[in-house]
Amino acid sequence: MSMRRSMSGSAVSNSLIGRLYEVNWLLFALVYVIGAVGVAMILAATDGVWNQGALQHLVRLLLAGGLMLTIALIDIRVWYYSAYPVYAVALLLLGAVDIFGVTVNGSQRWLDLPFIRLQPSEIMKVAIVLALARYYHDLPRRKVSTPIGLLGALVIIGVPMQFILRQPDLGTTILLVATGFALVFLAGVRWRVIGGAAIAAMVMIPLFFKYGLKDYQRSRIQTLLSPESDPTGASYHIIQSKIALGSGGLSGKGYMQGTQRQGEYVPENTTDFIFTVIGEEFGLIGCVATILAYSALMALCLFLSTQTKHVFSRLLILGITTTFALYVFINMAMVMGLIPVVGVPLPLISYGGTVILAVMTGFGLILSAHLYRGSELPRGGD
Amino acid sequence: MSDDRIDPSLITRRTAFLGVAGALGMSALTARLYYLQVVKAEDYTVLSDRNRFNFKTLIPERGRILDRNGVSLAVNRQDFQVMIVPEQVDDVDGTLDAISDIVPITDKVRARVKREAKRRARFIPVLVDSHLDWDAFAALNLRTPDLPGVALDVGQGRLYPHKGLFTHTLGYVGTAGPDDIAVDKDPLLRQPSFRIGKTGVEAASDKTLRGKAGRLKVEVNARGRVVREWPDPKEKPVSGDDVWLTLDADLQRHAADLFEEDSGGIAVIDVMTGELRTLLSMPTFDGNLFVSGLTAADMAAMNASEKRPQFNKVIGGGYPPASTFKMVVMLAGLKEGLIDPKEKIFCTGRVRLGNRNFHCWKRRGHGPMDLRDSLKQSCDVYYYEIANRLGIDPIHDMARRLGFGERFDIGISGQTSGIVPNDAWKQARLGDGWRTGDSYNAAIGQGFVLTTPLQMAVMTARLANGRRAVNPTLIIGQDLDGFDALDIDPTHLQLVRDAMWSVCEEPGGTAYRADSLGFGGIDMAGKTGTGQVRSISRAERESGVRSNERIAWELRDHSVFVGYAPFEAPRFAVATLVEHGGSGAGRAADISRQLLSMALSRDGVKPLSPEARL
Numbered sequence: 001m002s003m004r005r006s007m008s009g010s011a012v013s014n015s016l017i018g019r020l021y022e023v024n025w026l027l028f029a030l031v032y033v034i035g036a037v038g039v040a041m042i043l044a045a046t047d048g049v050w051n052q053g054a055l056q057h058l059v060r061l062l063l064a065g066g067l068m069l070t071i072a073l074i075d076i077r078v079w080y081y082s083a084y085p086v087y088a089v090a091l092l093l094l095g096a097v098d099i100f101g102v103t104v105n106g107s108q109r110w111l112d113l114p115f116i117r118l119q120p121s122e123i124m125k126v127a128i129v130l131a132l133a134r135y136y137h138d139l140p141r142r143k144v145s146t147p148i149g150l151l152g153a154l155v156i157i158g159v160p161m162q163f164i165l166r167q168p169d170l171g172t173t174i175l176l177v178a179t180g181f182a183l184v185f186l187a188g189v190r191w192r193v194i195g196g197a198a199i200a201a202m203v204m205i206p207l208f209f210k211y212g213l214k215d216y217q218r219s220r221i222q223t224l225l226s227p228e229s230d231p232t233g234a235s236y237h238i239i240q241s242k243i244a245l246g247s248g249g250l251s252g253k254g255y256m257q258g259t260q261r262q263g264e265y266v267p268e269n270t271t272d273f274i275f276t277v278i279g280e281e282f283g284l285i286g287c288v289a290t291i292l293a294y295s296a297l298m299a300l301c302l303f304l305s306t307q308t309k310h311v312f313s314r315l316l317i318l319g320i321t322t323t324f325a326l327y328v329f330i331n332m333a334m335v336m337g338l339i340p341v342v343g344v345p346l347p348l349i350s351y352g353g354t355v356i357l358a359v360m361t362g363f364g365l366i367l368s369a370h371l372y373r374g375s376e377l378p379r380g381g382d
Numbered sequence: 383m384s385d386d387r388i389d390p391s392l393i394t395r396r397t398a399f400l401g402v403a404g405a406l407g408m409s410a411l412t413a414r415l416y417y418l419q420v421v422k423a424e425d426y427t428v429l430s431d432r433n434r435f436n437f438k439t440l441i442p443e444r445g446r447i448l449d450r451n452g453v454s455l456a457v458n459r460q461d462f463q464v465m466i467v468p469e470q471v472d473d474v475d476g477t478l479d480a481i482s483d484i485v486p487i488t489d490k491v492r493a494r495v496k497r498e499a500k501r502r503a504r505f506i507p508v509l510v511d512s513h514l515d516w517d518a519f520a521a522l523n524l525r526t527p528d529l530p531g532v533a534l535d536v537g538q539g540r541l542y543p544h545k546g547l548f549t550h551t552l553g554y555v556g557t558a559g560p561d562d563i564a565v566d567k568d569p570l571l572r573q574p575s576f577r578i579g580k581t582g583v584e585a586a587s588d589k590t591l592r593g594k595a596g597r598l599k600v601e602v603n604a605r606g607r608v609v610r611e612w613p614d615p616k617e618k619p620v621s622g623d624d625v626w627l628t629l630d631a632d633l634q635r636h637a638a639d640l641f642e643e644d645s646g647g648i649a650v651i652d653v654m655t656g657e658l659r660t661l662l663s664m665p666t667f668d669g670n671l672f673v674s675g676l677t678a679a680d681m682a683a684m685n686a687s688e689k690r691p692q693f694n695k696v697i698g699g700g701y702p703p704a705s706t707f708k709m710v711v712m713l714a715g716l717k718e719g720l721i722d723p724k725e726k727i728f729c730t731g732r733v734r735l736g737n738r739n740f741h742c743w744k745r746r747g748h749g750p751m752d753l754r755d756s757l758k759q760s761c762d763v764y765y766y767e768i769a770n771r772l773g774i775d776p777i778h779d780m781a782r783r784l785g786f787g788e789r790f791d792i793g794i795s796g797q798t799s800g801i802v803p804n805d806a807w808k809q810a811r812l813g814d815g816w817r818t819g820d821s822y823n824a825a826i827g828q829g830f831v832l833t834t835p836l837q838m839a840v841m842t843a844r845l846a847n848g849r850r851a852v853n854p855t856l857i858i859g860q861d862l863d864g865f866d867a868l869d870i871d872p873t874h875l876q877l878v879r880d881a882m883w884s885v886c887e888e889p890g891g892t893a894y895r896a897d898s899l900g901f902g903g904i905d906m907a908g909k910t911g912t913g914q915v916r917s918i919s920r921a922e923r924e925s926g927v928r929s930n931e932r933i934a935w936e937l938r939d940h941s942v943f944v945g946y947a948p949f950e951a952p953r954f955a956v957a958t959l960v961e962h963g964g965s966g967a968g969r970a971a972d973i974s975r976q977l978l979s980m981a982l983s984r985d986g987v988k989p990l991s992p993e994a995r996l
Contacts, residue, residue: 140386182400188392243433246418246426259434263602284419288412295408302401311388318397329407336414379387 012372016073023072024304024370030297031068031348031363035061037278037290038349044256045270045277053270053351060353064360071364076372079365080312083127083134087156090127093120094163101167109167121172122358124160126365128176129183129319131156136187137312137377145190153184168214171342175326182322183315237273238337240265245279245287245336252283270351272343275335290349294328301366308373316369320362327359436602438611439569441576442593443538445622447552447583450657450858453631455548456584461539462519463512466495469504470531478510480529484521485511507533513673537575540584540673546666547634550694551627551794551856553582554669570595577673583625586793587857593622626858628657636980637662640973645689646940646960647696648973649839649854650981653952656843656852656865658792659981660956661836663695688936689961697797700832701959704911705760706944707781707827709845709878711768712753714780716874720771723877726750729763733822740766740822743912757881758891760910762826769825774816777824778804783851783870785840786833792856800837803830828914838957842944844868845882846907846952848875882907883949886975893971899947899979906978908945910971915939915962938962943970947978954981 013019039061043054071079093111097120102110111118135152136144143149157180165173185194209218244260253259258280260266266276278286301321305314324347331346333339345352347359418426447456464481471477474496478487487495487510498508514522519534526532540555542548555577562578563571570576570592578592579585596619600611637648641664650660667684684692693699715721731747733740742748742762748755756764769777781787787802801807803824805816823829836854843852850865885891885908886898892910899906915937941963946955956974963969 136388139388141388142386144388186393186396186400188388188396240433242418243426243429245415246422247430249419249423249427259601260430263434265433279415279419284415287415287419291408291411291415295404298404299401302397302404305397306394309390311390311393314390314393314397318393318400322400325404325407329411332411333414336411336418338410338414 012375019073019371022371023069023367024300027297027300027304027363027367027370028065028068030293030300031360032061032065034290034293034297034348037293038274038346038351040255041274041277041349042270042351044258044281045261045274047262048256056353057351057356060356061348061360064356067357068360068364068367071361072367072371074368076310076313076368076375077377079130079316079368080134080137080377083130083312086123087127087131090120090124091160091163093118094124094160096120098163098166109169119354121160121164121167121169121176122354124164125172125176125179125323125358126320126362128156128160128180129316129323129362130365132180132183132187133312133315133319136183136315137310139187141188144188145193150184150189150193153180153187156180165212169343170213171330171344174342175323175330175344178326179319179323183319186315186318187311237267237341240267241273241276241335242337244276248280248283248286250284252279252281252286255281257281272331272345272350273335274350275332275346278349279335291332294325298325298328304366304370308369310369310373310377312377313369313373317366320366324359324362434601436600438598438600439573440596440598440617440619441538441570441573442595442619443621444540444555444577444593445587445591446624447587447591448624448626449629449631449634450626450659451630452626454543455627455629455631456552457541457543458538459541461512461537462514462516463535463537464510464514464519464522465507465533465535466499466510467505467507467531467533468499471499472530474499477529477531480525481510481522481532484525485514485518487511507535512537513539540577540670542669542673544631544635545668545670547631547638547662548629549582549666549669550663550696550796551582551629551661552669553584553586553794554580554672555584556580556672568592568595580672581796582794583627583857586795587625590625591622594620596620628652628659628856628858629661630659630981630984633660633977633981633984634662637973637977638664638666640976641665641960644960644963644969645695646958646963646970647694647699647835648956648958648977649696649836650954650956650977651839651843651852651854653843653846653852653946653955656840656854657858658839658854658856659954660977661696661856663693663697663699665689665691667691694796695959695961696835697792697794699834699959700798700800701834701940701942701961702829702911702913703786703827703831703833703838704913704940704942705762705827706838706841706909706911706942706957707831707833708757708760708765708825709882709909710781710784710786710841711765711772711777711825712757712878712881713784713870713874714772714776715768716877717780717871718772718776721753721768723753726752727756727764727767729761731763733763733766735766735819735822738819740819753877754881754884757878757909758884758888760885760892765825766822769821770818772821774804774821774824777821778802781831783868784844785851785853786831786837788837788840790836790840790854791860792836792854793860794856797836798832798834800834801830801832827911835957835959838942838944838959839955842908842946842955842957845875845878846946846955848872879907879949882909882945885909886945887949893943893945893975895975898975899982901948901979901982904947904982905949906945906947906975907949908943908971908974911940911942911944912964913940913942913959935962939964941968941970943974945971945974945978947982953985954978956981 013022039054039058042057046052046054097111102112109119109121111120132153135156139149157177161173161176164176244266247260258277260280261269261277266273269277278290298321301317305317308314327344327347330342330344334341345355347355444458446454449455464485466477478492481487495508495510522534542552558571558578571578579588597617598611633650637660645664647663648660649658651658671680728750729742729748731742731745748759748761751761751764781802787799789797789799808814808816820829824831840854849868851868852865883905886893886906888894893908941960944957946952956978958970958974960969
């Protein structure tokens, strides 16, 4: 249709070198800039001891980078065809967690496989985007807002949600549902339907809060409403986290100079609360720079989505970007005390293997969708 | 080609919504960060520092308590302690078992240790035992490599080198209780290893002895563990000041030796300055036991003893002064002009008042007695007659002037005022008016009159001094000036002193012994007393009063003696009360005489010039 699309074109180099050249290296670079922040901050959080996380994080970033590149070079059609199988496998693993899962910290989220401890909900984050992207790619336009069309999407979103809610993992559930509905919205569901859903949600959410949550989940949400009520209990995290951020001031206390961090006042400061280390040691400047790096990455992704002609590719990029953006937003808002404490890491910066794997896989798919933006995908529908 | 497909341009439009939502979200985060890190930065910096810094209280060294010659009465010593650090101990019971091979651990201690280990932060050591002897400490030291989590420490402990000799005066130290903390806001009191004075000089001079806490700035982490100490204390602890007592440790020791197994109290006082050289209550107990924690068995034994070791008899015990009170009556009579020293009163052994007989201690009577003989031989009838003439009021006034009924400011608590009775007192106390018979009893220091050995010593010092109403002092540095004038006619005093001299120095005196002090030409003056504990029934009197040796200890008479020396130039006065010690001529006079003798020899027995005393 447009000039640009025909120019950037259907022609993908046949040679590996050529394809490597066409990979969007800006995205690659932004991922590693943020990843490097992660390595530096984990190093600070562990008092400069490399092998307490920083080194592992670096190694994982490099290994996952290889995976990302590999995924990027694989034809988008492969991903299109494997969308439903991947989703099915992810569902099976989630079911397996329900039956064989390992309980850590009161939540049953992990599968102990011979070599790795797998968290299937992370796989599902990517799988659900693949599945929905393919679903809408295949779905005739006229059916998008029909009950049947909506039901298909609801099933894709609802089934894994049920499993993950059982683990229980409120953060991931919210992430999945939000991403899912973002894709439904992007697919062009009529505003009427969206309005109806919004009203339904307003009715459902209080009911869900009352009957659908565990006590500790409720208490976390209530803690946000009155954070000073229980300073050593549920709200301890938030109070200490705000102290660490606030005491960083405009320019921070300097790298490795964070006193709250040294005093171990903020728990989990290599994982979910790593942003407090940035805030304490680099202040507002460091925090805003981090936010800008994420924003640049996400803006790039949004731009890349407009460069492809396929519904599947677009929704794939947007879905993964949405998930990623939600991660960032929820984590930061949580650390700043804007929303309840939910266990969501700061992607690429927080320590944690599965998350890196999932996030880099996602970016690999984005890169693939972009690289093969001109390829022909099977026409769905009818 | 794509009629039936979702329109990519629709996705693009809706992607714009996503972009706007994302931009809004990131802006909200930035705004929030601006609020936290710029608007509220100072507040959070303060909170951050409060998180981070703490002050460790450094306990100052407690001042010593010394006798007048610098002999240590209360000092600090290294206190060897064994503790366990719960977080380093795998098996608390097993570790305690291992410790108990060297230092026995009672079930109670075991329970306490386990309780504290559970309740407190796991890196804070829990005290298992203190006051270990060196051998045990050394043995534990050898074993610590095999016993992870066992920590040994050397703290400060209070030591009373003379054990029980000064306990009633010094008191002892202990941990501050809730009551102490409520009154005294000094943060030191909240330190578990800090000890405050609980009784005696330790309590009375606690502010002087305590010193000032130092503060060490420390950095703590979220769990309160100290992660860094600043090398120099922000404020160094200031050691407490020493307190010097007027007491003489050697004299006190001698007094205790003289008491042997007897119970009672003794005070030796400087006639000119009022400084107490000896202040002893017997029997006593070891104050060190209270510092290290008294066992229930020790406490029970102490409470069960009829000799009441924990009771400070020398300032807190009210006893009948018995015949030592006769000097008071004599002076009152002379002052009122109702006695002529030459007048003889005939003692038949008893006086009848109404339908009651008042007996003299000498059943067959003394015959004609003048003033001097009445004191020398301690004739009771003579004083019944004086009391008859005087009534109680002049006696009461003279007694007060000589220090009876008074609590002196010697810095320590536990004094009783005793009783100097009169009509008003009896009305208030018993709701009954004063009778002549009450005066008779009072005249010989019996009945309602109660005094402490300290008061008797003060009376004697005032008689000996003659010019000034000396007050006793115990802590050096107290104001020695400002004694009131005694305001008693010197000629009257001379008569009393002469009579007191005859008691000790003339054959026939109740405390006569040739060369009383063993110094050759140096004489003493004094007065004996026998304090009745029970009233003697008429039947018993007729069948013959049983001797003290044949009745139960607690029914025997108290033996009292007061005296001073040298007679010509008084230096020291003494008052001794031996509970149930029989007649005053016996135990109390003996002890007093020997102690005065030692006091004088330690003082160089240098008689003062005659002008100095009157």
